[in-house]
Amino acid sequence: MGLRGQRSITVSSGQAVRFLVTLIGNSAVALPAHWVRGIVMPAEAARNGLVAGANGAYERTDLAGRLKIVSHALTADTRLILYANDDKSRSFAVDKVQGLIDVERALIHPLPPQFRGGERDRLLGFFVAPSYVALIANPFWILELPSRKQALDVFALQVSEHRPGTFDSRLRLPAAALGEPVAS
16 A cells, blocks of 8 residues: 655656655654655554564664654654664654655755754755655664765656656555554
8 A cells, every 4th residue: 555645846857756754743854765664553662662563673763852853742643664774773753644755856955054063964954845844864864874975866766757746656554554444
């Protein structure tokens, strides 16, 4: 099953980055979707902090705290994101999942020069959508991997072969992630 809310910010160059846009507190936080392994309900977390799913166990981390964003209390919209590459995995809570979005690489902006501290490690930049400005979380920082220059290029998708408005997301998410009833 795909994720509701997929859309594209105009792609003309044929190169885009697919993001999972989430809300943490009042901030839109975009995660390169290539490493999203799943989205589950908070009740699926074990008491020891591990979340089992998507062919592995994911250690819980407080992404909101690490990003220095105040998260809202647990609500019906709260989800756990399972995030991993071949070497490391983590799970973290978000207040709400907005959806998938493909953003043309040229529309992704670096952080302004006044950001000179640790936020340069935590954030790769931002993009502007019609109803929000999304901060792009550095996936290498999230998973505590060595930093990479041009990190977003690792996640760039060639979308020129697709008709405008169509998607072939490799990210398939369970219905629980979307807040829809699951048939037993």
